[in-house]
Amino acid sequence: GAVVSQHPSRVICKSGTSVKIECRSLDFQATTMFWYRQFPKQSLMLMATSNEGSKATYEQGVEKDKFLINHASLTLSTLTVTSAHPEDSSFYICSAPGLAGERYEQFFGPGTRLTVL
């Protein structure tokens, strides 16, 4: 099946700094990618939908200026957490629609664990 990668897998940063997380579709093109956030022992919450060539669509309650999304190419979307604070510490997961047989389904990346000190 389709493979989605994320980089880095783990990142620790100081409060106030910005962190960039990459999501790549390795063997297919993705005009759309999804960014999720998962707090410890909780479910995944959709943060935004990343669209190649246009602005991302954010879910209600997600700060656009804090979580910057750039879908730079058909295989790459980036999420930048600006001026990170400890409450931003979380597991960030991306997904992209890819072909599974004759149908599309979402393929998930392995996630990025962000720890803000």
Add this chain to the structure above:
Amino acid sequence: AQSVTQLGSHVSVSEGALVLLRCNYSSSVPPYLFWYVQYPNQGLQLLLKYTSAATLVKGINGFEAEFKKSETSFHLTKPSAHMSDAAEYFCAVSEAAGGYNKLIFGAGTRLAVHP
């Protein structure tokens, strides 16, 4: 609007025993339902999905789920648990079957399998 409720945040079974993970949904349109598995510090892997065809859906690793509209349920079962089944399981609902549609996840159920 759509939502998912997973009853039981933790389920513990013996190896070889039946696995039953419960999922109930709410949807104003015909739902498409999914079960995903997540191993520690990893992304999600699709176990199975209901896309309005057969109500009994078979997935990978011996799992299956039955869509019951009258009960608004989509419970996940496996006849005989294996140690490798220990993981977090998420039920999700969407308005369409394709991968371009938003997924709404339940809170998850952590499955423990003991010898």
